[in-house]
Amino acid sequence: MNERFFELPEEKQERILQAGFRVFSRSSYHQAPMNEVAAEAGISKSLLFHYFRNKREFYLYLWYICGRRTISQMEASDCYRQADLFESMRLGMKVKMAITRENPDMALFTLRAFYETDPDIRQDIQESCQSLFSWKAMHMLMNLNPGQFRDGIDIRHMYRDMYLASEGYLWEAMMRNDVDFDLMEQDFEEMIGFWKSIYLRKEKK
Template sequence: MNEKFFSLPDEKQHAILNAGYRVFSQNSYKKSPMSEIAGAAGISKSLLFHYFYNKKELYLFLWETCAEITRDYLKKYRCDETSDLFEIMHRGLQAKVHIMKQYPDLAAFAMKAYYEKDPAVCQEIQDSIAKQAAYKENAHRLKMNAEQFVPGLDLQMMYQDMYWASEGYLWEKLQSGTVDADEMEQDFVKIIDFWKKIYLRKEG
């Protein structure tokens, strides 16, 4: 699948991906014209259809590529090589910042696609999300040591609270249209330090 696309030079592939993420993140699926994506990528509309049979194929390809890029960067930053929750969050943060610098509109696209209701793509997106759900159950996968946290703390609730706060922060930034990867990294470092003060057991 998409052999013609993968035969392109990396630079051209990158341009098409970023064009797709940008246009689909700014509009609903239905109101995102292929001509606009082609123009943003610097190619003709007919050439874009040469690489992707139709808009749905491109949209789902972008969604799956989004997940693949995220997994690759999380692996690159060794997020699965430690059981320290806060270290994992910091490494994950570094991975996401790197992704945002390479693909500025990927996060906005992912959030937009998550809530997309168009019947042309909705079911495929939701099926994909369901398959990935188990991977996101990090609180169980990490096997955290309860002894390092405040006595009696509900670890699952703690993780869920941090996840919601992170997603809320990202959503606010995306809605404001002022996404600055370096600024976000600085903010999240402060947030992680704040969580450490709240949740970690005090020595002595």
């Protein structure tokens, strides 16, 4: 990546990034044309390749930006400091829905990249996902009281299942032509209630 990209005014950097999110959110990695990204950004294709050596480098930088911005907002929401795992999940999902409202192209790009199968980038994305998941799991689980869960529950495995179910739900919701955020929030509250009924220790009467 050419460091001169960071010498551009922030507004122009953001215009290029948003153009990438928009184009790659609509098509697979292989099918998304870089000349369309350049046109969306209002620059020439040659200038885009001056800042980023190739399509792969640009795509992975977009992925990095998504991760950095999402984690920043998650940390600001205090979702990683909760002693209640389900409250952490609820706050985290609210952050993701807020990001989707504010920047749907970036949100859809993130989900599409998560499920991307192109061999040119799949390994890098999956390794990054695993690293991010491990980081999130460490912060999510470090304050929990294991005694609140049923005997025999593998808490890390439980969290992984809920995390993947949440990502899958977001993907399904974003594929609809008309995203209903109120319905998404209601559905997720119901999912949390279901998880509690499965995983939490029953109180003795």
